[in-house]
Amino acid sequence: MHDSGTIPESAGRAEAPGGVDGEGVEPRTSAAAAHTTGLVRGFVRRLLLSEYFVLWLMIIYFLALLPFLPSLSNPANLANILSNVWPLLAVAVGQTFVLTIAGIDLSQGAVVGLTSVVLGMLVATQASPEILSNASIWGSILTEEGGLFNGLAFAVPAAIAVMLAVGAVVGLFNGVAVAYFRMPAFMVTLVSLIVFSAFALWITQSENISDFPPGLVSLGKSPIVSVFLGAAAESRVLRRELYPIVTYPMLISLALAISAHFLLSRTTFGRHVFAIGLNRKAAEISGVPAARVIVLVFVISGFCAAVGSLLYSTRLETGMPSLGQGAFLLDVIGATVIGGISLFGGKAKIVWTFLGVLFFALLSNTLNLMNLSSFHIDMMKGAVILSAALLDATRRRIMAREG
Amino acid sequence: MTLAEPPLLALHGVGKSFFGVPALADVTLEIGAGSVLGLVGENGAGKSTLMNIIGGVLRPDTGQMELAGEAYAPLGPGDATRAGVAFIHQELNLFGNLTIAENIFVGDFPRRAFGFVDRPAMRRRSRDLLDRLDIKVSPDTLIEELAPGERQLVEIAKALHGDARLIIFDEPTTSLTARETDRLFEIIERLRAEGRTLVYISHILTDVMRLADTIAVLRDGRLVTDGPQRDFDIPKLIRSMIGRELKQLFPPRSALPQAAPVLEVEGLSQPGIVKDVGFSLRRGEILGLFGLMGSGRTELARILFGLDEASSGSITIAGRRRGATRGLRPERSIRDGLAFVTENRREEGLMMEASIADNVALVSLEAYARTPLRIVDRTALGGAVRDATATMRVKAANFDRQPVKSLSGGNQQKVVLAKWLLNRPTVFILDEPTRGVDVGAKYEIYTITDHLAAEGNGVLFISSELDELIAMCDRILVMSRGEIWGEFDRKPFVREAIMHAAFRDNRPLDSAADPAPGSAP
Numbered sequence: 001m002h003d004s005g006t007i008p009e010s011a012g013r014a015e016a017p018g019g020v021d022g023e024g025v026e027p028r029t030s031a032a033a034a035h036t037t038g039l040v041r042g043f044v045r046r047l048l049l050s051e052y053f054v055l056w057l058m059i060i061y062f063l064a065l066l067p068f069l070p071s072l073s074n075p076a077n078l079a080n081i082l083s084n085v086w087p088l089l090a091v092a093v094g095q096t097f098v099l100t101i102a103g104i105d106l107s108q109g110a111v112v113g114l115t116s117v118v119l120g121m122l123v124a125t126q127a128s129p130e131i132l133s134n135a136s137i138w139g140s141i142l143t144e145e146g147g148l149f150n151g152l153a154f155a156v157p158a159a160i161a162v163m164l165a166v167g168a169v170v171g172l173f174n175g176v177a178v179a180y181f182r183m184p185a186f187m188v189t190l191v192s193l194i195v196f197s198a199f200a201l202w203i204t205q206s207e208n209i210s211d212f213p214p215g216l217v218s219l220g221k222s223p224i225v226s227v228f229l230g231a232a233a234e235s236r237v238l239r240r241e242l243y244p245i246v247t248y249p250m251l252i253s254l255a256l257a258i259s260a261h262f263l264l265s266r267t268t269f270g271r272h273v274f275a276i277g278l279n280r281k282a283a284e285i286s287g288v289p290a291a292r293v294i295v296l297v298f299v300i301s302g303f304c305a306a307v308g309s310l311l312y313s314t315r316l317e318t319g320m321p322s323l324g325q326g327a328f329l330l331d332v333i334g335a336t337v338i339g340g341i342s343l344f345g346g347k348a349k350i351v352w353t354f355l356g357v358l359f360f361a362l363l364s365n366t367l368n369l370m371n372l373s374s375f376h377i378d379m380m381k382g383a384v385i386l387s388a389a390l391l392d393a394t395r396r397r398i399m400a401r402e403g
Numbered sequence: 404m405t406l407a408e409p410p411l412l413a414l415h416g417v418g419k420s421f422f423g424v425p426a427l428a429d430v431t432l433e434i435g436a437g438s439v440l441g442l443v444g445e446n447g448a449g450k451s452t453l454m455n456i457i458g459g460v461l462r463p464d465t466g467q468m469e470l471a472g473e474a475y476a477p478l479g480p481g482d483a484t485r486a487g488v489a490f491i492h493q494e495l496n497l498f499g500n501l502t503i504a505e506n507i508f509v510g511d512f513p514r515r516a517f518g519f520v521d522r523p524a525m526r527r528r529s530r531d532l533l534d535r536l537d538i539k540v541s542p543d544t545l546i547e548e549l550a551p552g553e554r555q556l557v558e559i560a561k562a563l564h565g566d567a568r569l570i571i572f573d574e575p576t577t578s579l580t581a582r583e584t585d586r587l588f589e590i591i592e593r594l595r596a597e598g599r600t601l602v603y604i605s606h607i608l609t610d611v612m613r614l615a616d617t618i619a620v621l622r623d624g625r626l627v628t629d630g631p632q633r634d635f636d637i638p639k640l641i642r643s644m645i646g647r648e649l650k651q652l653f654p655p656r657s658a659l660p661q662a663a664p665v666l667e668v669e670g671l672s673q674p675g676i677v678k679d680v681g682f683s684l685r686r687g688e689i690l691g692l693f694g695l696m697g698s699g700r701t702e703l704a705r706i707l708f709g710l711d712e713a714s715s716g717s718i719t720i721a722g723r724r725r726g727a728t729r730g731l732r733p734e735r736s737i738r739d740g741l742a743f744v745t746e747n748r749r750e751e752g753l754m755m756e757a758s759i760a761d762n763v764a765l766v767s768l769e770a771y772a773r774t775p776l777r778i779v780d781r782t783a784l785g786g787a788v789r790d791a792t793a794t795m796r797v798k799a800a801n802f803d804r805q806p807v808k809s810l811s812g813g814n815q816q817k818v819v820l821a822k823w824l825l826n827r828p829t830v831f832i833l834d835e836p837t838r839g840v841d842v843g844a845k846y847e848i849y850t851i852t853d854h855l856a857a858e859g860n861g862v863l864f865i866s867s868e869l870d871e872l873i874a875m876c877d878r879i880l881v882m883s884r885g886e887i888w889g890e891f892d893r894k895p896f897v898r899e900a901i902m903h904a905a906f907r908d909n910r911p912l913d914s915a916a917d918p919a920p921g922s923a924p
Contacts, residue, residue: 272768
């Protein structure tokens, strides 16, 4: 009836440093003079407990920085922030499913790199032997005449299908290892991360594959709807005064996110995903086909990482084996967790993921505008994720206390 | 003890609400120094909330507390510990992977130079504490290697280490054998003789009558009555707890079993687990399954439900026969019409963090899903969930938002039953369905069980409480070491014969799962 005795670790947490316990809510002071502070505190608490906490945080952050970084609100900058949201959103949506079953997918970065190479080696219109002749795929899949599918009628859609399938297969491998062989997700996906990154680097000998066909380039770049914010009398509109709002990456990523939202919140599959994250044993006894659901969750994660890779690769017009390396996982997991997805499973909404990604893109953008070096940017991002985790812990403590 | 002494702990108008529903209202109570207070009440009466407030886990919305004459408002469990209040929980809060000594010192490891832990000092002190409690095990033993009763004693040792003035016991005997219970009672007497103050919470009213100096009864979050133990007897306690006269402990059976079998088991064997188990369960029948702990009752239930495998044998449900040897999954059992209320709600029955509605819906999702995408029809499902929870009379403020962990044990069990009921099964396997449930809720669960049988379902009722089996069942099977060792018909049941079958191997009496016959008055 109370949650204090569920697991030993909760006792550890409760007994841990005595000082931390008191910070959430101060003991009530008696005087009526405390009325206004009470109101403020009530407001802060409501804000903290709000499901859309990140949204409020984001608005506050934006408004607080605006006086110091006036270029922040430039339409060009806003369009730039949005363009950074879409690929990351696609990947983070996949991660959301895995986190909901209380798992983690560390292999998404490797999937992004590997599928980027797969796309490049299939669609390249030409390839330079000086750069790529050492690659393991040179002469078989990739030649001076370009990639394997170059010149075919449906080269681009076929290549996209193959890259998405590769992402799904990596997910399938992870899922089977976790669900049927009962290996920890952390281990399995860490191994996938190492192996598939190395594989992507090996087949290209670390070289990028450029020369994408024009159709694919326009998928990443060309806007569908742009906004012009100049004088109406202007007869000629300069390209740099056009701000792309609706783009293909936006449509693809939003379509993915909306489908994921429906899948997670409206279907039996989604309910099963939550049930496994909340209590796998109880879920299995209640007839949830846990192993099948877990496999599918990892397949979704791999697939989403491949979609993200498609958006990144077409924007860069390159098949890059090193895409998705380094701090990329920090971005994906950080954004998801900031959005409010619990690392302990059973608590997730795609809307939260979207808000988390939006906040992360805003954060990266502001750090760039401050002219910080990439080292400083990563350090700052780490600090922000830490404070988000701290805020989350505080929220949970308040909620536990309020009941 | 004498009531003339000043109270160690005094509560003034203490209250607490969850989700706007008061769990505790205006409790004013004094606990005399050096005395044992027996605290009783139905599940959900507010006992745990009250104790969590005293133990610093929760903070009261209203009221004040005084400990030994000084204002006492703990901000957390750490504060309470420092003030000398120890709380021994229903589910023990020990670390299984640490030793006894490490658990006792977990809050304040003794240090030597450079911050190294002073292990010899830890061991010496632990040894002392264990000796005082007559525990004959090394302080270096891992907790997971101890029996439940010994773990409890380690909790007490930990409380003594903190030099607790007030020790709260919350249902301490639920997982203890008779011998362990006796030892615990001796220790409680000794702690009182040392001048410590104790609060003893239990559903077992005979124990409360035996141990307590004063008794307080909670009902619906309010203190109904309190006074010296001599003013109470068990009928009066029950009256105060449920607020009415409970004339019967068990409802009468409302219908006779039909002839047609709904579950037939043949030659079920799995080496070391079950041996050549065969029986048949008829429509409308409540078939009891009795046995000592470790006799294979739960293991048999798990095999029937497809959670574990058997090496040979077959199971026929409503005429559909299947081998029990491999490839059986709960999904299949559920489709065939089985329902399984496990003995462990917390670990296997419920998603504690999820809402009541989500828990009730879980089994039946497929039935309310529309193709092609298996989208759940939330309106239809929501209505069905409300019906099922209403049938089970689950008491809660908000079915869609309130997590089941906020419910009392009895209401949690009703949520589990509602979950299965929604799927309209034909065979119910109930494994210890009344464990950890108070008198009033027990009666409701018996009524529901009778109802299920009267509607033509088969019920396999597994229990360690022979009284409830004798009262509710049409037949009783006795299991011993994985075999069916006796079958008894209601004509009427002979208690001694059933016990005899269960003890065929003359094991000492204290390994009986629940030998206290007066547990439910």
